[in-house]
Amino acid sequence: MRPTLAIVVAALVIAVSNWTINPHRPQWRDLYSISAQEAVTLGQTALWVDARHADRYRAGHFPHAINATESHWDDGLGKVLDAITPSTTAIIVYCDSAGCRSSHHLAKRLQSDLGRNWDIRVVTGGWPAVSAASKP
């Protein structure tokens, strides 16, 4: 039992050290995923943000989705602020695929810049799932 405890203590020391020095901190709350089906049912009551590269966005995107990326954040945030209307109930973000992380990063930036009162969600499965779910 004692050797296992030593392993666990070592792991906790690594974890706490990483938490202390690493700037890429996870969110302890307010980072929510949404399934593509659920997101599509929200339709235009939500503001859709496409976090993919501009070329892929131009090749096809969810209706009325705006393109915003972390690499052009000021421009992207401006577009989001312009697109928000009084009837906007949520902000839905998606990126290239199930494994992509840009939608999560963008959602966190939006949550940080717009405030915690906004319901900001990331689509599980990314664009392929959104595309499949929005087909009639």
Added chain:
Amino acid sequence: MIANVLGRMIISATFLYAAHDKIVRPDDFQSAILDYQIIGTWWSAALAYVLPGLELACGLAIWTNYLRQAALWTLLAMVFGFLLAVSSALLRGLPISCGCFGNAGHDLVLTFAVDIILLAILAFLVKSARAVPSRPTPST
């Protein structure tokens, strides 16, 4: 003996590599955990720090042959947990990547197969560990 050393090298290298990206980007790893839709945000954040810590500690322990048996049992339990999570995601048809090696997306079926292989190697190492004793821990 050779199989034992080879198995130890494979296991320690795999988990040291797996720990690296997750320690560098715990935020990315949390996103991967959340994609499984099993636990909530707070627990996913805690796991995003603790799991890579365990992987690193166990990887180093097996590499250095120090506290090896405890590290092997810990990894055995972890891989079993990973298998349950991956199986659950497969059964629910979640369109996600495993998140096992940081940003590199991996197919869940492939991940399931890799986990089974890791589980087999770990079971072999645990069983053969009695024949090859770990370096003694310092007596107090």
